[in-house]
Amino acid sequence: MKIVKLNATTSTNSYLRSYTKELSPEADVLVWAIEQRSGRGQRGAYWEAEPGKNLTLSVFKRVEALPIDKSFYITMATSLAVFEALEALGLQQLSVKWPNDILAGRSKICGVLIESIIRNGLTGVIIGVGLNVNQVHFSKAPNATSIALETGRYFDLEEVLNLLIQKFYKYVERIVSGAFEALKAEYESKLFRKDKASTFESPSGERFTGIIKQVSETGKLILQLEDELYKEFDLKELKLLY
Incomplete structure (x- = not known):
């Protein structure tokens, strides 16, 4: 893996997309920015990250052998890699909030x-990761936490990065070997609020109760609704309110 370290950029995903379009690399490339000025999250959300205290990075990986209908397994693998890395650093009460946020407790x-x-066809993916490491104050993200807040210790960013890379390739190998069923089962076992009655909100603002049962192969969330009815939802169709 080639590692490109930047002092600052707007978004590591955007930088890496331009980088790969221009150079078309064959090998994996990781871009790590000390300062990310316009980090993006799901649904276009802003990602708050104090310069020099967190890991804001993106990875480019070619996936030409992976059918496009199995691309959500990359999300599963990435989530599990981060989850396992955090466990190794001593964090507890971890879960995956569908589709790919990692929570410590409820934060x-x-x-x-x-x-x-x-x-x-699907030729590659850019995987952007924002991991809160040593930041302890969050002004724009009140429901955020960090490794330092959860453990009471500060960590060397490069050591955490190397651990993430190690875990990432462990789960990449699961995909390469075709262990899709086991990967999906492990991901589902770590889902936040799984098998618990939870409140969701539709794009129109309507609230309803459902129970998270599993995810489909394409990444849709499968809920059990009233009268034992099961229904699939994609990310744009609902928001989990807890």
């Missing part, structure tokens, strides 16, 4: 944004 510690590169 968000990591966000993931995955963008596909499609050129005559």
Whole structure:
């Protein structure tokens, strides 16, 4: 893996998309920015990150052998890699808030944004990761936490990065070997609020109760609604309110 370290950029995902379009690399590329000025999250949300205290990075990986209908397994693998890395650092009460936020308790510690590169089929992905490491004050994200807040210790960013890379390739190998069923089962076992009655909100503002049961292979959330009815939802169709 080639690692490109930047002092500052607007968004590591945007930088890496331009980088790969211009150079078309064959090997994996990781871009790590000490300061990310316009980090993006799911639904276009702003990602707050104090310069020099967190990991804001993106990884480009070619995935030409992976059918496009199995691309959500990349999300599963990335979420599990971050989850396992945080466990190794001593964090507890971790869960994956569908589709790919990592929570410590009820607070968000990591966000993931995955963008596909499609050129005559799925050719690659850009995996953006924002991991709160040593930041302890969050002015724009009141429901955020960090490794330092959860453990009471500060960590070397490069050591945390190397651990993430190690775990990432462990789960990439699961995809390469075709262990899709086991990967999906492990991901589902770590879902936040799984098998618990939860409140959701539709885009129109309507609230309803459902129970998270599983995810589909394409990444849709499968809820059990009233009268034992099961229904699939994508990210734009609902928001989990707890």
